[in-house]
Amino acid sequence: MLEKIILLVEDNADDEKLTLRALKKNNICNEVVVARNGVEALEYLFGTGAYAGRNLSVMPQVVLLDLKLPKLDGLEVLRRVRADGRTKLLPVVILTSSNEEMDRTNGYGLGSNSYVRKPVDFNEFMEAVRQLGLYWLVLNESPPVRRA
């Protein structure tokens, strides 16, 4: 059984560091691939650009997707992920600062599996990350991987 990879799509270095800290503090030691913008995220998922030649049979167990991103924003990344047969069923959790109605509506509308708002209080944030890890990495059974 291959290791369950987490794809963290996050442009803010502080948030990246805090998220990794929260994962570590919660003893979630899975590999975390970090994409710092939407383009990078898609390159990883489809094995293009910087990730050309990547073994596409290895797909992340869950994608933690921020919405406000440089180049391609999170919703556009989600749209392209859902439009492609290889990633259509990939679990995607929107993890972002806002709880704006518009973002939630669009996120679920484009096929997000979950929507979690990052709390300001780091203790709350830790708890959120703990629950996410427990649910998506342990409890949840991922869809079968489509071989390219």
Added chain:
Amino acid sequence: MSARKSALSENQAPSNTGRLAAARTPDSDHDWTAIENGQRALLNILEDFAAEKTGLESGQRAVLNILDDFDAEKARMEGAQRAVLNILEDSVAEKTQLEAAQRSMLNILDDFASEKMQLEAAQGAMVNILDDFSEEKGRLEETQRAVLNILDDFETEKSKVELANEQLEKEIEEREKTEEALRAGEEKFRNLAETASDAIVSADSNGCILYFNRAAERIFGYPASEAIGHPLTLLMPERFQNPHRQGLHDYLKTGEAHVVGKSVELAGRKKDGTEFPLQLSLSSWKTGEGTFFTGILSDITERKEAQEASEQHRSELARSNGELAAANKELEAFSYSVSHDLRAPLRGIDGFSLALLEDYADKLDEDGRDYLRRVRAATQRMGVLIDDLLSLSRVTRSEMRLEKTDLGAIARIVADELQKTQPERRAEFRIEEGLEAFVDSHLIRISLENLLGNAWKFTSKRESACIEFGRTRGDGRFTYYVRDDGAGFDEAYAGRLFGAFQRLHDKNDFPGTGVGLATVQRIIHRHGGRIWAESAVERGATFYFTLPETKHGGLSDA
């Protein structure tokens, strides 16, 4: 004659011989022979005469027969004449004419009677007269026929004339009626024209004013006497005078109308030279005397001004609407940005402060750890403030969906949630049943969360509390209230209650951002209601608000 002579000689020979024998005297044989010869000649003459006489008698009889026939003819003619006279009785002229004809006929007949006397004496003349008569008769018959024809024509003519007369009489009667109606109508229209509030001006085909009513005098400032007989250009600003002349000329020439038959807005000129906007309805009509025009004009200065004001108002409104829409859009973008970007640094501050406290606690003294805890507290407070601000802005931006809502049921849910946060607290919620209103249930829930939450908060230092939500009817409309028996506030500061970030209590006593009541007020205002509060320090507080009672946001009659 020879046949008659031989017949005489055969028939009368015996008796002639006897007379001759008795008359023979002894004078002489010679003499006797001469006598016999003379006697024979005499007898021949006598025979001739007798034949002649017989012929004459039969001729006379024939004439008499003809005369008898004529008598009958005459009687018949007289009968016919009488019949003709009867027909002629209707017309004196015809009758006279016919009588003249009759007279001439009678004269002819008289003449003929004397002719008849003469005829008895002279056959030849009679034959001539008969010829004359038959000619006369033919002529008479012809005359009679002509007379009858004339009579026929006359009858036709007469009935025609009678019909024409009848029609003429009817027409005259109708014309009299029409004239009377016209007179009445003209008076009515003159009164109408004189009392009309619009100016009425008529002109002839030269554009020369013929009629100028009282309203025209008032509007243009000319008495009728100064306008009538003058050209219409008198009433126009100079720039309209040439187009008017051209238009009039073209219309008379081609019949092509630019103004006639329409209602147009133009400018007029008063006697004092001032210009004013007017509405003109122009019509034209033709009589035997030419083409005439009538214009009905009204001074539309006020209407124009109102129109301009309304247009200006409309454009201002459109502009401010546009500004408002732009501002709203900006606010939305701003809120979105605040929601995403302002909270992220706070997470960093809080997260790394906690990391310091966790990972480097041994390198910090108690003061250092206290500072970091204060950094975290301030950061989290800022996070709450940002959330409250976003919620306030959302209350303003969100679309209103009014529906019949049970306010009591919402209040009950909110109260239960508050109780769950501090189950140990002894607090009684008295919530009235059946409080229904047409509101946006989502927004009204935010209001009740704030008002009941405040009541819960400001009674928190009491051993037991009573929080009420109900409705009263005052001034003919429902007033809702949320009442508590908590800390209350000084009414001197009531004016600041509903301002954003305004607080009347120390945040250490009662935490809060000062955004809650500002949010409530905004929601009530968006519903077209009003909110106010009554309180005294340590004697509780009551918040009152009104809400729409009908579907369309109005107030029902109480």
